[in-house]
Amino acid sequence: MADPARITAYPDGPFLVRGEVDLRDAADRPIPKNRRTVALCRCGLSTIKPFCDGTHKAAGFRTDD
Numbered sequence: 001m002a003d004p005a006r007i008t009a010y011p012d013g014p015f016l017v018r019g020e021v022d023l024r025d026a027a028d029r030p031i032p033k034n035r036r037t038v039a040l041c042r043c044g045l046s047t048i049k050p051f052c053d054g055t056h057k058a059a060g061f062r063t064d065d
């Protein structure tokens with residue numbers, strides 16, 4: 001059985017996605033991923049959406065615990 005997907009909300013940062021997952025864009029096209037763990041932006045400021053590029057740190061993005 002494939003490794004099931006697990007999504008972890010990183011404090012003040014992205015969603016970390018581990019395991020087998022099929023990422024798709026709004027048009028249902030596959031989004032290639034090069035790693036088994038990917039970070040998805042949830043601050044809305046990344047220049048490489050849907051992936052996190054670290055901009056959340058400079059922007060002071062904060063999440064509720």
Ligand code: FES
Nearest residue numbers: 041042043052056
């Ligand atoms: S969460 Fe990292 S750039 Fe948005």
